[in-house]
Amino acid sequence: MEPLVTLKGNTGVLPRVNIDTDQIIPKQFLKRVERTGFGQFLFFDWRFNADGSDNENFELNQPHAKDASILIADHNFGCGSSREHAPWALNDYGFRVVIAPSFADIFYNNCFKNGILPIRLPEDEVYALMEKGRDAIYELTVDLENQKITDDGGFETSFEIDPYLKGMLLNGWDEISLTLQYENEIESYEKEVQA
Numbered sequence: 284m285e286p287l288v289t290l291k292g293n294t295g296v297l298p299r300v301n302i303d304t305d306q307i308i309p310k311q312f313l314k315r316v317e318r319t320g321f322g323q324f325l326f327f328d329w330r331f332n333a334d335g336s337d338n339e340n341f342e343l344n345q346p347h348a349k350d351a352s353i354l355i356a357d358h359n360f361g362c363g364s365s366r367e368h369a370p371w372a373l374n375d376y377g378f379r380v381v382i383a384p385s386f387a388d389i390f391y392n393n394c395f396k397n398g399i400l401p402i403r404l405p406e407d408e409v410y411a412l413m414e415k416g417r418d419a420i421y422e423l424t425v426d427l428e429n430q431k432i433t434d435d436g437g438f439e440t441s442f443e444i445d446p447y448l449k450g451m452l453l454n455g456w457d458e459i460s461l462t463l464q465y466e467n468e469i470e471s472y473e474k475e476v477q478a
Contacts, residue, residue: 299357353378
């Protein structure tokens with residue numbers, strides 16, 4: 284995975300509660316086995332009209348949300364089924380950070396395993412950020428190392444994160460990467476057992 288240390292990026296705002304994983308990546312697109320290629324189907328039922336054209340009313344289709352890498356959402360983001368395809372789709376689309384007042388637990392943990400930083404902030408702060416990014420280009424800087432979020436207008440807040448998960452993102456590690464750090468010890472053990 285690509286390390287995430289500091290990200291300055293445009294925001295996309297989805298002011299909806301209980302966005303479930305079937306809306307994030309609908310079930311008909313779960314036939315792929317690789318982690319890439321899902322971004323084109325992200326929020327498919329909301330992003331596109333029945334004829335396949337862009338839904339001009341969808342928040343992320345607005346010009347000011349173009350190339351957003353930070354998603355700001357409402358309560359209980361990622362609820363529903365535990366499909367890991369949801370963070371795959373968000374990441375493939377270009378989102379590296381998701382900010383919300385609350386997340387579904389399984390989705391929250393799946394984000395870290397797939398290079399996405401989910402940040403819980405108090406509701407009033409999330410709604411203030413939503414207001415700034417709802418109708419205009421709004422950039423935030425997310426500093427994972429110092430656990431801070433800032434904008435160019437003087438806004439600053441901090442967030443909590445488990446130190447283990449923070450280290451995983453800062454270094455771009457997944458569980459396999461962590462295991463491979465002990466490759467020499469594993470090989471030594473295998474030689475002992477085979478002897």
